[in-house]
Amino acid sequence: MGYHHGNLRDALLDRAEQVLATDGVDGLSLRALARDLGVSHGAPARHFRDKQALLDALALAGFRRLEEALAACPGNWSDRLRGIARTYLDFAAANPALLAVMYDVKHHPEASDALRAEAERGLGQVVDAVRDGQRAGGVVDGDPGELATALFAAVHGVVQLALGNLLEPDETDRALVTVLTISLRGLSPSPGPARPAG
Amino acid sequence: MGYHHGNLRDALLDRAEQVLATDGVDGLSLRALARDLGVSHGAPARHFRDKQALLDALALAGFRRLEEALAACPGNWSDRLRGIARTYLDFAAANPALLAVMYDVKHHPEASDALRAEAERGLGQVVDAVRDGQRAGGVVDGDPGELATALFAAVHGVVQLALGNLLEPDETDRALVTVLTISLRGLSPSPGPARPAG
DNA sequence: ACTCCAATGTAGGCATCGACAACTTAGGTA
């Protein structure tokens, strides 16, 4: 532990994620991170040319962790779809500020590509489940990517409303269930009788 | 035009919305606004105690305009639901940065309440249409608020993905149509045969 | 084992910003 830190980059990311969780993205400053790590205010620039570059790295790591969690959802296609939705919502609730950073608009172009690619892989989980659903006769014909995108978007909407504090926790849970119920029924080739919500 | 501007508050909001549209929320600074309006850097504080207070006012105005646009959607319940979705997406595409401010998490508590109330009124448009749909026999029984929230969330998800540049423009349009198709089919008491997407 | 260089960290400085405080102006009202 002398002049050179040894692993500043990872240390910065770790600390940044802590700060993000406690103080939100506005509480995040490169200089404060440097202070926290006992390093000069110019050091972070050696690893992230920008503050945005750090946020991009944070976002990328977030997508990877999310995707990992989604991939761990077990069961048949229907279970997996519901599990993915639930897992996504839980992840968002546990890391609200991170999610905001992940979906932020102002990434650097290169990072933006990487982020899109990573998000695409996450969507892949949904596509696979939808395809399985089609094979099992539980999902209508049609481009699986198209259907999966729509399904993911619907869940994403609930998550975003929850993050924006526009839904109370209990409202959020009900909304997720309702969205899933409606969507899966809408996707079914032969929907059964409706079970009223509420 | 002397010492007192006369209508600084409105002027600030107007200019702020311009800057928001051109430079995004990061390009927005109270001092720059003051400069643009030929006023000292301390003047804005007389009308907005905070930068956040200005953003809150911007967000509130945005919700009002959005709601106004949504209320103007004509037709029967089905037309209105589709029109509302389209209008929402168009509004978002035309004012991406504004929408981000509207759904930002870090509002002042008082403003937050006002914003929630305004958003609630916007949702009211959807609730009304859903209720009409139920009366017309096109929507299943159940709490209209619950169903409307789910429907709005689904559309909101598409909008948010579009704003995050995770959907190309043409993908966005298709996703909106698919979400609506799936959701309205899922809401129907007796869904007809599926029409494959794509 | 020695040299050197590129990666990494330091130090200082600059422009900008948001917020605050003290002061000034003027428009409306008692």
Next chain:
DNA sequence: TACCTAAGTTGTCGATGCCTACATTGGAGT
């Protein structure tokens, strides 16, 4: 007409992001 308060001004402070010039050091290549 006097004044009082809303609105605007000026100055300042601390913090931040970013840039440039400089220092250190570990390790690659001989």
